[in-house]
Amino acid sequence: MAVVPVRLSEDEVRKLNMLLERGAYRSRNEAIRALVDEGLLARLGEDEDVSQMVDRLLSLRKKRKMPIWFKSRKTAAEIVAEGRE
């Protein structure tokens, strides 16, 4: 784990202490890490979640396989045009 020095205002420390008193976290360290996790998830959202899947699909493509395709009797223009009607 990396150590990241962060300055917090007195008000922020007071609110962190409130969370500890409520038993939400065992330490300020644990609380800050959990809150950073929540913030990162909210900001990165699904981008973070799908990156592994996208990398997997791209690695299959590098092996000259087409990992995604549509088995359709319609043409691409027809498929797209259906949504434009």
Place this chain on the structure above:
Amino acid sequence: MSAYIDTNIIVAKYVPTDPYHARSKAFLESVGSKKVVSPLTVVELMAVTCRQEEALQAPKEILKEPVRKRTRAIVEFFLRDSNLTLISIQASARMKIARSIVTVPLEYATSLRLATSLKLKTTDLMHLAYAENFRSSGEELDSFITTDAGILRKSDDIQKLLKIKAKQPPQAT
């Protein structure tokens, strides 16, 4: 020079039976011209992938994922697999309609302007508006690559109005 890529070209790359499959695949994988798409393309790709769920062929590990997550991953794969550049111009226009003055994304104002001249479907107009706005914002965009018969029929009008050539992908060699 850049080319705006219509959604049907991207989809054709993943429909092996499509008459334009080989041409679209070869063009999208060619180096040279920059290939750009808009947020509207992303929405259409999401919608197509969801609508074509029964036709979708994908590895089991992808198919077992929740639809929303899987669809997003597939659309991102489509864009990255063809090295497409997603462009979004942050610009708006003020319009007075039905006694209300409203601020709308610039693409809506451009589409309104194009609607009477081109008489195309709403989404077609919006794609052309994105292409026009990319070009007028400084992107050296000179072509709109599509297999849509309605847009191709208006190629001369589009060239006159927007200075953008609507055309099919070149023949694969």
